[in-house]
Amino acid sequence: MFIHLDLDCFFVSAHRTLDNSLKNIPVAVGGRSNLNIFSSQKEVRKISQNSGAFVSTILTNEGNKTFKDYFVDENGKIRGIITTSSYEARGYGVKTAMSVNEALRLCPSLKMIPPNYPLYHELSQKLFKLLEEEIPLVEQFSIDEFFADLRGYVKEEDIVAFAYKIKNRIEKELKLPISIGIAHSKYLAKLITEYAKPDGIKYIKKEHMQSFIKDIPIEKFPGIGKGYQQRLKGYGIKTLGDIKEKKNLFYSWKKPGIELYNRVCGINDTKIVQQRDKKSIGMGRSFDPIYDRDELIRRVLILSRYLCFIVKKSEVNPLTYAIKIKYESNLKSKNYINVNRIFNESDFKATMKKLFIQNDTHASHGVIQLNLTVSNFSNEKEFTYNIFEYENDLKKEN
Numbered sequence: 124m125f126i127h128l129d130l131d132c133f134f135v136s137a138h139r140t141l142d143n144s145l146k147n148i149p150v151a152v153g154g155r156s157n158l159n160i161f162s163s164q165k166e167v168r169k170i171s172q173n174s175g176a177f178v179s180t181i182l183t184n185e186g187n188k189t190f191k192d193y194f195v196d197e198n199g200k201i202r203g204i205i206t207t208s209s210y211e212a213r214g215y216g217v218k219t220a221m222s223v224n225e226a227l228r229l230c231p232s233l234k235m236i237p238p239n240y241p242l243y244h245e246l247s248q249k250l251f252k253l254l255e256e257e258i259p260l261v262e263q264f265s266i267d268e269f270f271a272d273l274r275g276y277v278k279e280e281d282i283v284a285f286a287y288k289i290k291n292r293i294e295k296e297l298k299l300p301i302s303i304g305i306a307h308s309k310y311l312a313k314l315i316t317e318y319a320k321p322d323g324i325k326y327i328k329k330e331h332m333q334s335f336i337k338d339i340p341i342e343k344f345p346g347i348g349k350g351y352q353q354r355l356k357g358y359g360i361k362t363l364g365d366i367k368e369k370k371n372l373f374y375s376w377k378k379p380g381i382e383l384y385n386r387v388c389g390i391n392d393t394k395i396v397q398q399r400d401k402k403s404i405g406m407g408r409s410f411d412p413i414y415d416r417d418e419l420i421r422r423v424l425i426l427s428r429y430l431c432f433i434v435k436k437s438e439v440n441p442l443t444y445a446i447k448i449k450y451e452s453n454l455k456s457k458n459y460i461n462v463n464r465i466f467n468e469s470d471f472k473a474t475m476k477k478l479f480i481q482n483d484t485h486a487s488h489g490v491i492q493l494n495l496t497v498s499n500f501s502n503e504k505e506f507t508y509n510i511f512e513y514e515n516d517l518k519k520e521n
Contacts, residue, residue, distance in 0.1 A: 124273045124282050124305060125393070127312035128289070130250070131300040131321050133267035134207035137242050140298040149212035150234045153194060153203040153223045156409040160429060161422055193237035194223055201227070206238065210321055249297060257289055260395045270309050272395045286324050306332065308389035313345045332389060337364030344387060351383075363387050403498035404437060406430040412451045412489025419483075419490055420476055426495050427475045431468040434497060440466045441497035446478045449492035450485045458482045461499070467519035 130136060134152040139145045194203050203223040215230035227233055247266045254261045260272040277285045286303045293301050304316030305326035314336070319325035327335050341347050341355055344363060360366055366373070366387045373384035386392050406426045413419055423446075434441060445459035458478060464470060475495055483490075 124277070124279055124307060125309050125312040126271050126273060126282075126286055126289075127264075127304045127306075127309070127316045128254070128269045128271070129302050129304075129313075129316045129320070130267040131302055132207050132209050133299075134238065134243060135209045135236075136299050137246050138236055138239065140246070141242070145234065145236075147211065148234060149209060149215060149217070149230050149232055150236065151205050151208040151212050151217055151223075151226060152236050152238055153226075154206045154238050155193065155203040160408070161425055187239075188237045190235055190237075194235060246297060246299065250293065250299070253293065253296065254289070257292070260397070262395045262397060268313075270312070270395060272393070274393075283324065283326050286326075290324060306389065308386070308392040309394075310345055310386040310392055311336070311389050314339070314343065317343065329389070333364070333367065336387075337362060337367075339363045341366065346386070347383070401437060401439065401500075403496055404430065404433055404439070404441070405494060405496040406433065407447070407492065407494030409449075409492040412491050414489045416483070416486070419493070420479060422493060423475055423479045423495070424472050426493060427472045428468065430495050430497065431466075431471055434466060439500040441499060442501050443497065443499035444471065444474055444478070445496045445498070446475060446482060447492075447494040447496070448479070448482060448490055449494075450488040451491055452488065454485050454488060456482045456484045465516035465520050466497075467516060469519050470516075 135145070135150050138150070138152065194201050196202050201224050205217060205219055205221045205223065205226050207219065208217040208226070212226070212230055212233055215233070217226045217230055217233065223235060227235070243266060247263075251261065251263050251269070254269055254271065258271045258273065259276060262270040264270055273282065273285070282305055286305060290301055290303060293299055300322040302316050302319040302322060303324045304312045304314065304319050305324070306312040306315050307329040311327075311332060315325050315327055340362060341360060342352050347355070355361075355366075358369070358372065360369060366384060370384060373380035384390075406429050408422070408426065413422075442463060443459055443461050445457065447455065447457040449455050458481070460474060460478060462474070479493075
């Protein structure tokens, strides 16, 4: 059996562990693009050990700032988007990715809190350690989600009691509410967790699973995005029960179709990933339109420096560098370059500056977003670097 654990309203719940006055009232955590990396002011920053939606790579503590200091800009305009809202706030229609302005219109009494990423990461790591003490095979899926394989460790008739034991320990030691789904495969356990919320446990036996999921809309299943939903609906597939009846169709789509079909049907979905290899590392920021190209180049170089630091901490050697430029009026430009060099800050900065200049195809427009990404990490045992630059690159790396 597998369990999926999902912390309820995690960012809000994390703040509630420090402040009891936030309980039972509409609360939301909102985020703004962390532009202080472009500031000349000194600030302590850390590197995240987690990844996922709304999870910052560069950690700073914005949590001590007031609403005015964090959400209101120099022109008096309220900025930011909702990253997490409490169930009390959701009752007013407040949702993730909604603007803070809209959220406050829907719920004038909403308590808006700036993010405290160091706190979230500290609690996430404590929870992971707690789970490792209780369960041999644990996978951290995101900052607030975990899978665990209990096969051969907990008897099926004891599974619900074991889940309550874990849940109670989390509430006692970390003061965090958590929902747990239990099923015979990973992604079905994740689906079932949605029916355990808020702050509950739900177990569906294998023999009852198909009747339970047959009328569930396909958009409820984890991993079926909007594009795939449209594709499936074009074939008349609207529920998870419809998927089960279309095995030949899904298997004709090769790996993606086979994988989705198997997950929905609970087939061969038992792999616990205890360590994930990163496929890419990125750094980006959004801001008000900037027309000054010298300032934009300065920002490209600052983003490059931070990205270099993360790359070195990750101990990887990327061979592909990419840049994406977003302009006002929804114009975009992007490009990449492949290299066969030892990664170093000096060459990377020069390359990204050149990529920006070459691909700034709308020079009369203001830029509102810059994203830098590195990928295609080399395998030390298989890759041969540029022998003519190897010694020089080693010096630059050091």
